[in-house]
Amino acid sequence: MDTIIVSIDGREIPLHSTMNPEREADMLHDRFDPARFDVLIVLGTGLGYHLVPLKGRINDYSRVILIDILPGIDAVIARNEMTSFLLNSPSVTLVTGKQVETVEALLSDAIDMDSMRGISVLEHPASLRIFGAYYGRIKKSIDKMITIKAGNKATRRAFGALYVRNILRNFGLIESMRPVRGIFGAFGQYPAVIAGSGPSLDSDIGLIKRHQERFFIISVDSALPALTQRGVYPDIIISIDPQPYVLEHFMKCSAGHAIPVFSLSSHPSVLKRLKGFISLTSHPLSQLAAQVYGDSVGSVDSSTGSVAGDAVRFCVKCGFMAIGITGLDFSFLDYNIYARGTAYQKRYAVYFQDRVSTVEGYNFRYIFTSSGGLKQDGRFTRKSFQHYRQSLEDFIRNNAINVIYRLNDRGAPLTGVPFLGPEDFIAKQCGAAIDKKRIIDSIREAPPFLDGRALRTALDGIIGTPLFDEILRVSLGREPGPRERSRYREMAASVASGGPAK
Numbered sequence: 001m002d003t004i005i006v007s008i009d010g011r012e013i014p015l016h017s018t019m020n021p022e023r024e025a026d027m028l029h030d031r032f033d034p035a036r037f038d039v040l041i042v043l044g045t046g047l048g049y050h051l052v053p054l055k056g057r058i059n060d061y062s063r064v065i066l067i068d069i070l071p072g073i074d075a076v077i078a079r080n081e082m083t084s085f086l087l088n089s090p091s092v093t094l095v096t097g098k099q100v101e102t103v104e105a106l107l108s109d110a111i112d113m114d115s116m117r118g119i120s121v122l123e124h125p126a127s128l129r130i131f132g133a134y135y136g137r138i139k140k141s142i143d144k145m146i147t148i149k150a151g152n153k154a155t156r157r158a159f160g161a162l163y164v165r166n167i168l169r170n171f172g173l174i175e176s177m178r179p180v181r182g183i184f185g186a187f188g189q190y191p192a193v194i195a196g197s198g199p200s201l202d203s204d205i206g207l208i209k210r211h212q213e214r215f216f217i218i219s220v221d222s223a224l225p226a227l228t229q230r231g232v233y234p235d236i237i238i239s240i241d242p243q244p245y246v247l248e249h250f251m252k253c254s255a256g257h258a259i260p261v262f263s264l265s266s267h268p269s270v271l272k273r274l275k276g277f278i279s280l281t282s283h284p285l286s287q288l289a290a291q292v293y294g295d296s297v298g299s300v301d302s303s304t305g306s307v308a309g310d311a312v313r314f315c316v317k318c319g320f321m322a323i324g325i326t327g328l329d330f331s332f333l334d335y336n337i338y339a340r341g342t343a344y345q346k347r348y349a350v351y352f353q354d355r356v357s358t359v360e361g362y363n364f365r366y367i368f369t370s371s372g373g374l375k376q377d378g379r380f381t382r383k384s385f386q387h388y389r390q391s392l393e394d395f396i397r398n399n400a401i402n403v404i405y406r407l408n409d410r411g412a413p414l415t416g417v418p419f420l421g422p423e424d425f426i427a428k429q430c431g432a433a434i435d436k437k438r439i440i441d442s443i444r445e446a447p448p449f450l451d452g453r454a455l456r457t458a459l460d461g462i463i464g465t466p467l468f469d470e471i472l473r474v475s476l477g478r479e480p481g482p483r484e485r486s487r488y489r490e491m492a493a494s495v496a497s498g499g500p501a502k
């Protein structure tokens with residue numbers, strides 16, 4: 001019976017039992033369940049003895065991906081009578097001897113949450129014991145990939161209809177918007193501070209106020225009330241939320257001279273009120289606009305799923321020479337949800353608080369329920385926060401961005417982003433006061449407004465075609481019903497004719 005001996009640092013370690021390797025067939029016998037999980041990923045193939053129970057059932061899976069660190073293992077499997085069936089099924093993909101990054105790319109293309117019932121990941125214990133670092137990295141990558149893709153699927157199902165309605169309505173407002181590309185590269189000699197709405201913003205806001213003329217302030221929309229109420233006036237506001245409650249962030253606080261930057265899927269009530277600059281996304285309807293306008297509009301979509309990620313990408317695109325970040329905590333600090341003065345905290349402090357139910361009590365109950373008790377490094381957090389943080393870390397690493405600094409270390413740290421306290425950031429990265437109003441005003445005047453006629457013509461050309469139906473299916477994450485499809489066609493037709501979206 002064939003077996004494999006692995007030599008590591010002079011030690012010879014069997015990858016299978018040297019006495020009776022076929023006994024491995026009993027190891028995972030009860031773990032194969034193609035009725036529930038139609039995609040199977042196996043970490044550590046070896047000679048495949050542990051996969052013998054798959055014989056006769058392997059075609060019940062829509063896809064089986066076998067991953068092994070050893071190159072050439074397929075040739076050994078092919079001549080083994082017990083396991084050669086693994087190479088004869090059209091549903092099997094065998095990946096051997098590849099770098100982790102190559103495996104990650106293959107898995108990313110293979111995992112499609114919309115077309116599968118579920119994914120089962122099985123591990124060969126001996127392979128993991130010998131090559132733990134290799135398979136551990138791949139397993140971590142799979143976990144992250146599933147989380148992201150499942151989240152994207154859930155987002156489409158929850159907000160898909162809202163995205164479609166928002167973008168169609170914003171098509172009708174496009175002539176009042178300017179392309180975000182007009183801002184790119186405009187700040188090469190200046191520093192910037194990105195302000196998120198996390199509780200750590202409270203620690204830095206005093207220093208930001210005192211020195212705000214020495215750097216540009218980029219605010220996510222939810223941080224706007226916290227900043228303006230304490231005398232800090234952002235220069236640029238990033239807003240991508242598709243939901244109507246985003247207006248809450250702009251109530252009773254003036255954007256002043258600030259430039260708003262919106263996503264094409266942002267809620268149209270905010271675009272209509274503030275106008276500003278528009279950024280395209282990966283949404284199918286947004287890609288229609290990309291075909292019409294080519295590269296002239298531009299995008300700050302970071303694909304991180306968070307406004308913080310888009311704010312970082314915006315700053316990089318604009319060419320800021322140094323970028324400090326605060327209020328991006330990816331965790332709940334001091335049993336607070338957001339910084340003081342944000343719309344979220346006002347709900348508790350102004351509207352809900354009484355002598356029995358305090359704002360602190362509301363915060364704690366929300367945190368404990370929202371986190372499910374999940375902690376990281378002693379801080380309460382959420383899985384979505386962890387996903388946003390990992391995605392932002394990947395974005396920064398993959399784009400080799402080395403001009404970003406964490407201004408405080410109270411939140412969950414961003415790997416690869418050095419800590420530089422706000423005093424040191426200002427002393428080392430910021431010069432004298434900047435005539436920010438002059439620069440912002442010149443940016444407002446330079447880029448032209450967008451012409452909506454070509455976009456309306458393109459939209460009119462796809463209504464009633466299979467392409468429009470496919471856009472709806474992908475956008476919604478499901479097949480729209482006849483009445484729903486008809487309603488979207490009517491909305492699109494109204495916009496294409498120059499009228500409001502019905």
